[in-house]
Amino acid sequence: xxxxxxxxxxxxxxxxxxxxxxxxxxxxxxxxxxxxxxxxxxxxxxxxxxxxxxxxxxxxxxxxxxxxxxxxxxxxxxxxxxxxxxxxxxxxxxxxxxxxxxxxxxxxxxxxxxxxxxxxxx
Amino acid sequence: xxxxxxxxxxxxxxxxxxxxxxxxxxxxxxxxxxxxxxxxxxxxxxxxxxxxxxxxxxxxxxxxxxxxxxxxxxxxxxxxxxxxxxxxxxxxxxxxxxxxxxxxxxxxxxxxxxxxxxxxxxxxxxxxxxxxxxxxxxxxxxxxxxxxxxxxxxxxxxxxxxxxxxxxxxxxxxxxxxxxxxxxxxxxxxxxxxxxxxxxxxxxxxxxxxxxxxxxxxxxxxxxxxxxxxxxxxxxxxxxxxxxxxxxxxxxxxxxxxxxxxxxxxxxxxxxxxxxxxxxxxxxxxxxxxxxxxxxxxxxxxxxxxxxxxxxxxxxxxxxxxxxxxxxxxxxxxx
Numbered sequence: 001x002x003x004x005x006x007x008x009x010x011x012x013x014x015x016x017x018x019x020x021x022x023x024x025x026x027x028x029x030x031x032x033x034x035x036x037x038x039x040x041x042x043x044x045x046x047x048x049x050x051x052x053x054x055x056x057x058x059x060x061x062x063x064x065x066x067x068x069x070x071x072x073x074x075x076x077x078x079x080x081x082x083x084x085x086x087x088x089x090x091x092x093x094x095x096x097x098x099x100x101x102x103x104x105x106x107x108x109x110x111x112x113x114x115x116x117x118x119x120x121x122x
Numbered sequence: 123x124x125x126x127x128x129x130x131x132x133x134x135x136x137x138x139x140x141x142x143x144x145x146x147x148x149x150x151x152x153x154x155x156x157x158x159x160x161x162x163x164x165x166x167x168x169x170x171x172x173x174x175x176x177x178x179x180x181x182x183x184x185x186x187x188x189x190x191x192x193x194x195x196x197x198x199x200x201x202x203x204x205x206x207x208x209x210x211x212x213x214x215x216x217x218x219x220x221x222x223x224x225x226x227x228x229x230x231x232x233x234x235x236x237x238x239x240x241x242x243x244x245x246x247x248x249x250x251x252x253x254x255x256x257x258x259x260x261x262x263x264x265x266x267x268x269x270x271x272x273x274x275x276x277x278x279x280x281x282x283x284x285x286x287x288x289x290x291x292x293x294x295x296x297x298x299x300x301x302x303x304x305x306x307x308x309x310x311x312x313x314x315x316x317x318x319x320x321x322x323x324x325x326x327x328x329x330x331x332x333x334x335x336x337x338x339x340x341x342x343x344x345x346x347x348x349x350x351x352x353x354x355x356x357x358x359x360x361x362x363x364x365x366x367x368x369x370x371x372x373x374x375x376x377x378x379x380x381x382x383x384x385x386x387x388x389x390x391x392x393x394x395x396x397x398x399x400x401x402x403x404x405x406x407x408x409x410x411x412x413x414x415x416x417x418x419x420x421x422x423x424x425x426x427x428x429x430x431x432x433x434x435x436x437x438x439x440x441x442x443x444x445x446x447x448x449x450x451x452x453x454x455x456x457x
Binding site for chain 2: 005009010011013015016019037055082083084085086087088091094095099100102103104105106107108111112114
């Protein structure tokens, strides 16, 4: 049972973000792409927050979000995108799909830890 | 990077005539060329050794824009015509300029030599050499602002992925070479309505392994393997790509489907060559990452921008909005 699911194809980012989250007393699960993220969420629907990259192989992050809200019918999990993308059109697509927030990489944990805790209810 | 940073190109010079050398120096200065002189003309190296020495330079990690040779036989019995065929066979992408002693002598060379030489020039006809340089080395105009910006974005990305490192970058330079440095490289498309091509990062696996072992990345492994090195290079590439896209492509709609042409990319592992189909000069950067604690060896990363599919620098512009976004990276924007 994890509070946060980190979805990124880069092990560097997965390690960085999950270490930071664990260091702040929250539980975390990781997934290597959108498809894996969807599978992990199916197995553990109690996840409170997904932090996901956009550009990933097999299934991109925004497609995953659309499937979380559509196919899985999960309207409650909070989703934040952590990506190098800052194109407003991309953000608009994310917002329409049900993304709650957007972080342009790099991940600066101290800047966002308060918001993450709030979204998780920690 | 300072505002007066220029984009240079390295050229290999094998020239024994002092007058010609003096002229070449002026021409190099005028065109921002960095001349690397082959020492064969000034010592006791024989024909075979002269050829070997140039071959050594070509096989080293010196990215070149062109080679300047002279027709005359030097004191060691080496002439440009002796060398040009061999060089052209090894590195056909490199322009070779041959200085001739007689203005009209270009026609007298055999066909194979003529086809190996990109252009002939005479010491009294420097305008012709200027034209050759403009046509073959400086044929693509790269805005200095673009070079500055890419360098800044890349250094920022290195700092974000790699801890405790001093990062330096040589002057950006143009190359015609198509050599692959090291064993590990990444390739990512760069697509906008004013440019289409690729960014490539090159390094050696061992250097990245050392970096991981030194604990300066987010990979926690005492026995890192190739998956770890790939991951580090992947994220560096991704960060730089995102920075470039935000800063330079955001106001662009991207190429229309009708303009989405492609050409095959050929990788020749035996020759350590990669060809993008185009022979236009590539914009390159060489970064050195030094361990702040000075305990670990330096790491070298080469970055190449290859706009082989489309290039319209007159449409190049920075996106002000994107610059704002770039500054705000790392902050959570709630919807």
